[in-house]
Amino acid sequence: MLKRFPGRVGIWCLKRPELRRTKCALYSASGAYLSDRSYHERRENSNENFSKRRVVGVVGVGASFLLGIYGYRYLKDDRRQVSSTEELDEEVASYSGKPGGRIDGLPTYKMADVAKHSSAEKRLWVTYKEGVYDITDFVDSHPGGDAILMAVGSALEPFWNLYAVHKTPQVTKLLEQYRIGNLDPAEAKENAEGHDPYHADPSRDPELVPSNKKPFNAEPLPERLIENYITPTEYFYVRNHLPVPVVDLSNYAIEIEGPGIKSTSLTLEELKKMPKHTITATVMCAGNRRSEMSQVKEVKGLYWGPSAIGNATWSGVKLSELLEKIGFDESTNEALHVQFEGLDLTPESNPYGGSIPIEKAVDPKGDVILAYEMNGKPLTRDHGYPVRVIAPGIVGARCVKWLNRIVLSKEESPAFWQRRDYKGFSPNVTAETAKWDEAAAIEELPVISAICVPSKHDHVHVNDDSTVTVRGYAWSGGGRPIIRVDVTSDGGDRWVEAELVEKSDARPGRHWSWTLWEVKVPVTASQNQVELWAKAVDSSYNVQPESFKHIWNIRGVLNNAYHRVPINLVR
Amino acid sequence: MLKRFPGRVGIWCLKRPELRRTKCALYSASGAYLSDRSYHERRENSNENFSKRRVVGVVGVGASFLLGIYGYRYLKDDRRQVSSTEELDEEVASYSGKPGGRIDGLPTYKMADVAKHSSAEKRLWVTYKEGVYDITDFVDSHPGGDAILMAVGSALEPFWNLYAVHKTPQVTKLLEQYRIGNLDPAEAKENAEGHDPYHADPSRDPELVPSNKKPFNAEPLPERLIENYITPTEYFYVRNHLPVPVVDLSNYAIEIEGPGIKSTSLTLEELKKMPKHTITATVMCAGNRRSEMSQVKEVKGLYWGPSAIGNATWSGVKLSELLEKIGFDESTNEALHVQFEGLDLTPESNPYGGSIPIEKAVDPKGDVILAYEMNGKPLTRDHGYPVRVIAPGIVGARCVKWLNRIVLSKEESPAFWQRRDYKGFSPNVTAETAKWDEAAAIEELPVISAICVPSKHDHVHVNDDSTVTVRGYAWSGGGRPIIRVDVTSDGGDRWVEAELVEKSDARPGRHWSWTLWEVKVPVTASQNQVELWAKAVDSSYNVQPESFKHIWNIRGVLNNAYHRVPINLVR
Incomplete structure (x- = not known):
């Protein structure tokens, strides 16, 4: 099974001086790995029994954190030569303890102790239930370079609540290989009491066949998809990367900043006072039809069928007009990209983000819309209520939902999804050889x-x-x-x-x-x-x-x- | 051999009331048909003996006039059932007379008589040397519909001088099938004395390997092509459709007209007084690498190798600035296309032409240039002296050389090359089933x-x-x-x-x-x-x-x- 969980995982980074390096989130936010269930299997299931449509796939989001350790430690570490994945599976299976359970004879720590171990010099510790683990050796030599874990110095539970793929015996057993101590039981109980971050997600139409439920990702059946030129909102594909944020309109405003423009904060009401534009545009996920590519060789990501696409009308404010209104002057402005941030957050409170080239954003004919209506009605929560970006002709991943912030910059969005995801590579590039910084972020999509x-x-x-x-x-x-x-x-x-x-x-x-x-x-x-x-x-x-x-x-x-x-x- | 000369040929049309129909030029202006000599053969020849580089290929431009008749008469006419191309070849070969030679016993006509026979009612006649021919039956039922010959009522020689592919024994022998009389010898002599329309073409660099000489079409050897990022002018591929016009600067001015703009005439001197812009842009022929496609199945056109492409700097006036200067207002103007006409003329004095979408023309970032310099020097005659269009990112065919006229219009250029050439079709579309009016003219080129x-x-x-x-x-x-x-x-x-x-x-x-x-x-x-x-x-x-x-x-x-x-x- 190891082959299905490559050691290399995606990262995104925050500057953390206390680590004397950049601290990076280590996960593939781009989708669950459906090891047992292909798109066509899902589809058939859906056909056979409509009431079973909301099948529980192998829930979770991406190869991540300990999956990375899992692959790396056993495949790369000189001290452990594992000849085959079967051998590894056996080794992991041989662990008979209760993951995260108390182990007598090991020292007991408090979270405060663990927190001190979040720098390279002081070792990198994490906790899981009543277990304390030192993952320094892995981190120092991780193939992803500075791909350090967001969780160092803290508990794993918040991550694992968000990316439920970790909750497998293999991962928890593996974690025990790094066991160094026990955590204070009261604090362990506190860590474990994290709520389900998806508890506030909206209910969905049964027309949507999920490829993943947390975060929610689903598409309609293909024959349903093309029944209408304008895709009804209820079965327009949904591609969420994180829990759907709960937005309180009384606190909601979009912040806009960058060189050469007047920093601005706009409520929905203020946005609606600007000229309203409506466009009809298709939005598509970069992973649409991925289940077919996976027939050649397995790939990372949600196994979409051909329906991760839809065509809708979108109404809102033209970004070009908004930027002009707050002083943007193309002839002098040095910005090359317009970054968007959503209200959907990672466990470390980093927002989903993406960017588009400045030329697209400021071109009145580029038709980039800050949309507050879809098909003539306010956006639904799954589609970005109250405001999302529609950058027509560009990959869906840049059409940031639950829009919170717009930043003009010389740089692309620093977000994981812009820098370490949604890029194309040559067929022979592997997770190990991928030069993420050199590859072009997907913007315009091909035919x-x-x-x-x-x-x-x-x-x-x-x-x-x-x-x-x-x-x-x-x-x-x-x-x-x-x-x-x-x-x-x-x-x-x-x-x-x-x-x-x-x-x-x-x-x-x-x-x-x-x-x-x-x-x-x-x-x-x-x-x-x-x-x-x-x-x-x-x-x-x-x-x-x-x-x-x-x-x-x-x-x-x-x-x-x-x-x-x-x-x-x-x- | 017949299969190589499809009955269907390209056309373009003039309204000719005397014909009670539209009179159409019947030819493929887009290139010679190299029946015996592939690109690689040319290339090898060129390699073997540099001094022989200017090989005389099968000279001529396109399947045309009598080639059309040739294919049609023998394949479609119920009166003649020909079972194989070999049979046809034999039949043509059996003709033993001298093409266009006097035949005793036939009536003798004057050109004035022939000219009367240029309408459907009065039969359609043409002459060749001392021969007079009635091609009415062919014209009435031609698969190209109204694809009537430009030459009806007149002599073929001017056409054949322009499209030298006709000067083959097969074509002239075939013509004799339509023989009805003799032409007055003095007038025949006059017709024959037409000069070579290519006599004023410039001399060319031996680096250019011709795929056709009249009109001149040539490319450098591939290894030479990539020696420089900026392709030297002397071996930048040349793709002419007609003889190179001789331009007298004292009479030269570009006419610009269309709705919502001030009709304008601009000399080169006036053009040079406007702001000068320089761009570096690649120009490529739509037929580049055609010799490879022909390996699947033969195609119409010049058998280019991979060097019908080049990258140069182009300096001149931005079309967007010029149009703005003469009053173009995009918010009110109804034009959808900008048509260009060259000074290069067909035998009937129709100019080469092409058009680009208005959006491209008026976008300052579209960088469409009326170029008077190439690589820092005045354009050479082969590259459009004194002024040509450079529409970067768009097929070379729209980068009209020897620019004479610019017309803003709701319609694409009416020229043959925009309407009946330079369009793509599905692999199973034949000359007979091609719906030229429905196919998209090539503008932007693919990767x-x-x-x-x-x-x-x-x-x-x-x-x-x-x-x-x-x-x-x-x-x-x-x-x-x-x-x-x-x-x-x-x-x-x-x-x-x-x-x-x-x-x-x-x-x-x-x-x-x-x-x-x-x-x-x-x-x-x-x-x-x-x-x-x-x-x-x-x-x-x-x-x-x-x-x-x-x-x-x-x-x-x-x-x-x-x-x-x-x-x-x-x-």
């Missing part, structure tokens, strides 16, 4: 399409004219309209152009909406099975790549290879 | 790369570290920078990231220059041959498609599949 009807392995009725009817969507980033969708049932010997049945008439460069298409694809009389392929072409004549093999990447993002759907034919 | 060193079938020295050194270029349209180039020697089992050795630091959206790259790719000790593949990724994370099969198109444009170069290893 993509998907077949939504039929679904994989469906039994499909052959039309009288020896065709099957195929329907789906296509979209491209950067405001580039879709100019063509080709579909084949014979491996591309005969491509058939789809009819673009619903699309926007917006001009290239400002064409933010998806295109819905339909086509009747000929099938040979003798065939009982065929594999449908779809590919789209955008106005720059960029086309989808053929297969996942050559675009595979460690994070499983940018899954825009031809969509291939094997089906059974029924006559 | 592309090429391996320039080594070349196909080169014997390459293996480095001491068991690698081979590979170098090339990569580029993308729309101002999108290249963020990565991957190269493999084993079919993509192991991709190696190239170093981006020379590139611009311009921001995304305004990144007009190419990127030069270099990489050492590992090769297995036991291999004597490998095939190198290269693919690039741009800032929108669009990536090149894998193979030509699924992007093949009738016009052989947008040849951006992985560049695949088989080489021999030398140790």
Whole structure:
């Protein structure tokens, strides 16, 4: 099982002078690892029994903290040569104590003692229940360099409440390898009493099939997705990275700051007094269709199907107008990026964040909106109430929800999700060799399409004219309209152009909406099975790549290879 | 051989009331058809003997006029059932007369008689030397619909001088099938005395390897191409569609007109008084690398290698500033396109033309330049002296040379090259099924790369570290920078990231220059041959498609599949 939890984990950093280094959060905030349940399994489950739709997947968010230790200690540490993952599994399994339980004969510490051990010189300690652990050796030589744990000098429980993937016997047993003492029982009880950080999450529509519940991530069934050109809010995909914040409007205001502008604080009411703009724009997760890429080789992240995308109308204030109003002058301003921070917080109270290039933000034709309405109604909590960013043509991860702060800067957002996530890599780059600082953050997305009807392995009725009817969507980033969708049932010997049945008439460069298409694809009389392929072409004549093999990447993002759907034919 | 000359040909149209229909020029102005000589053959020839570099290929421009008749008459006419191309070849070969020679017993006509036969009612006649021909039957049922010949009622010689591909025994023999009479010998002599329309073309540098000489089209050798980040003017590829016009500066002025602007005429001197801007931008032909696509199935057009691209500095006036100066107001102006016309003319005195979207033209960051300097010196005649358009990030075909006229319009340029050429189609679209009016004109180009060193079938020295050194270029349209180039020697089992050795630091959206790259790719000790593949990724994370099969198109444009170069290893 070890292979499924790579030792390298994502990080983000805070300057912590007491550590004499930058302190970094060590986790993959980008998604749970669904070890046992693929997208298609989820989908089938959902089909079989609608009432079971809210299946409990393997809950949790990402390879993280001790998973990192787990992989690293056993694979890299010279002192322990482990020849196989089976050996490791055995070793971990052989631990028979109760994780975090009191062990007689070990010294007892207070949290105050533990807190002193949060610098390299004084060793790095953490606690879990009644256990105290020294993880210094790991931290000093961690492959992620300065990827130090946010939790050093404190308790693990708040992290593990947030990223529930840790709550497995393997992880807790492994932790015991680092055991050095016992924690004062009263303090251990206090640490354990952390509430579920997701307790205030909203209820969701049963149309949404979750790939993860904490944080909540879910998509509709593909055939439902393309029923409407404007995706109804209730089954617009949800991609949360953290618990949904509870916003008190009486305290809510967006702070805006940066060089050359007047620092400003805007309540929702003040925002609504500015000119209101409405755009129709598709928003898509960088991980959409990841379950297909994972067929080549496993990747990190939520195993999305093809429905982590939606098209909605968004109303709010144009960022370009707001910035102009508070004094932004492009000819003199040195800012290169506009950073956004959400109200959703990590255990260390660091906000979710992302940034977009300044050119996009200040271009009136870039149509970046601080949206307070979705499909004509106030944003729902899952979609960012009261205000979120809509940066059309750009990856969903930058469309920061529960918007709290806007910062103009020469630098991209320092947030984990901008610096250590949502980047593409060459297929042969591994977690160990990835040069995160050199890779480009995903902003504009490439051209993509998907077949939504039929679904994989469906039994499909052959039309009288020896065709099957195929329907789906296509979209491209950067405001580039879709100019063509080709579909084949014979491996591309005969491509058939789809009819673009619903699309926007917006001009290239400002064409933010998806295109819905339909086509009747000929099938040979003798065939009982065929594999449908779809590919789209955008106005720059960029086309989808053929297969996942050559675009595979460690994070499983940018899954825009031809969509291939094997089906059974029924006559 | 017939298959090589499809019956369908490109057209452009003039309203000719006397024909009671639109009169159309019937030709492919976009390039010669090299039936016998591929790019690599040209290249090898060039390598073998530099002095023979200016090889005379199969000269001419496009499938055209009688080639259209040729294909159509024999394939479609019910009266003649030809079972194979061999049969047709035999039939044509059996004609033993002298094409255009006098045939006793036929009536003799004057040009004035022929001119009367230029309407559907009065039959459609043409002449060639002393021959008079009635091509009505073909014209009435031509698969191109209203694709009537520009030459009806007149002599063919001016067309054939311009598009020398007609001057083959096959075409002239075929013409005799339509023979109805003899032309007055004195008038025939007059017709024959037309001068070579290319007589005033400039001399060219021997570094340029022509794929066609009339009109002149040539590219440098790939290894020469990437020697410089800024391509020297003398071997910057040349893609002319017509003879190079002779420009008299004392008569030269650019006319600008359209709704909502002050009609303006600007001499070069006046242009130079406006603020001068310099940009560095790559210009590429839509047909670059076409010789590779033709390996899948033959395509129409010049068989370019990978060097129909170059990167230069361009200085001149910003179109956005010029338009603003003469009153353009985007908030009220209804124009959607900016059309350009060159001084290069067809036999019927129609100019070469193309257009770009208005948004590109009026955006100061779009950097569209009316350039009068290339690499710091006045434009050469081959590159558009005195003024050409540089629309960076957009296909070379819209960067109109010898600029004569600018028209703002709701419509795209009516020119052949905008409406009936330089468009992409689905692989299964044929000349007969192509819906030209529905297809999108190529503007922004997709991401592309090429391996320039080594070349196909080169014997390459293996480095001491068991690698081979590979170098090339990569580029993308729309101002999108290249963020990565991957190269493999084993079919993509192991991709190696190239170093981006020379590139611009311009921001995304305004990144007009190419990127030069270099990489050492590992090769297995036991291999004597490998095939190198290269693919690039741009800032929108669009990536090149894998193979030509699924992007093949009738016009052989947008040849951006992985560049695949088989080489021999030398140790």
